[in-house]
Amino acid sequence: LTTAQALADIARRHSLTYFRTNLNVMTKSDDSPVTIADRETEAAMRQWLQRMHPTHGILGEEHGRERMDAEYVWVLDPIDGTKSFITGSPLWGTLIALLRDGKPVLGLMDIPVLDERWVGQLGKDALWNGRPVHAGRRQVLADASIYTTSPDAYGAQDWQLFDALSKQCALRRFGGDCYAYGQLAAGHVDLVVEAGLQPYDFMALVCLVEGASGCMTDWQGDALTVASDGRVVASANHALHAQALSVLSGA
């Protein structure tokens, strides 16, 4: 946790320097935007990590993978919500996960503009700025609120499944990126569903959601790993999760 906090502090200093400064935006091979802010922030995080924990592995959004067979591997997204970042929205964050033997044991989501730090650790209460948070107790889809970032992340078939699920819910809303998982962990949102994610987009959120008594798996109900297919569902509780999976798995 001390390491994760230090990484988040380093990231904040770099990312905030560039926020709302009319950055040049480049396009990556997968068509997602990237800025010098993403690259420089992750480079600073990696440099510090390599000095402090040279035997640990690293999987980062901008600068790739190293020592993935290590017992401990850090999964880093310097700026989750790059589209938010480059359009001046405050709802972007730094995501830091620690995997032990491939399984997430710690997750930190830092929201610099809002000065919010969300922490999950295996077997402990999730924390928002040091205070325990708990996911909601609504247990039926008809009462639930559901978030997804953008329909543009879905293939046609996946969109049909999301659409079918969300139309059974009380309220659906778009936009959110990582922050939506915080809203879920704090009991304000009941479901977050995404497709097309990468491991650095979701690994830090697993311990956060589960530490708040929520559930987070892929659309088949399997535990999330770095090899998952990028389709993710987080629910406030087991009852909701089972209902969401029965729609999303296409059963």
Added chain:
Amino acid sequence: LTTAQALADIARRHSLTYFRTNLNVMTKSDDSPVTIADRETEAAMRQWLQRMHPTHGILGEEHGRERMDAEYVWVLDPIDGTKSFITGSPLWGTLIALLRDGKPVLGLMDIPVLDERWVGQLGKDALWNGRPVHAGRRQVLADASIYTTSPDAYGAQDWQLFDALSKQCALRRFGGDCYAYGQLAAGHVDLVVEAGLQPYDFMALVCLVEGASGCMTDWQGDALTVASDGRVVASANHALHAQALSVLSGA
């Protein structure tokens, strides 16, 4: 401006009391959610306004219209982004417009959670927390970022027009509500397009956008009034606005 500021102060006190408190959510006749926070906040604003300016008219989201034939009419949305509000997202705001003979002469957008106040006055620079802001200078759609709150607000034909426009842009993003117009006024977003809005959703934003050198009209390029059809487009500059209108008007 003093009146608008006082109204925003009153609204903040009421709305923040209810934020993240697991409110009961009711559904209005148009299927949009409403809470006691919306109703109580607007009631407090109206009560003060009626005492201070008994001859002025009021059009509010929750409690209707009165004295609409007055020279001065206030247009109030106590909580724009009710879905954000009830799901714990910080991007909701209070919108206050003053119309003189039907035309907007002042607009204020208050974002309580972020402690941001955006002000536009006819013929003056738009202000963000007292500091002048200016919209961006990107003049071609291929470089532009575009926001809309949700595809769910569009009819099928309107969605086709929005989709055609946004696919010519560099980046499109969902979610935002009123805050997206602030991002535009400060130069971070180039286009905001919405359908299905009510006068209290957009009237306060006209002077803000135009005071930042942007343009804001309906999809035909006509000035926005309380009788507009709820299809709204805001652009960072005239060159972009002309290109957006040529797509949205279906020409």
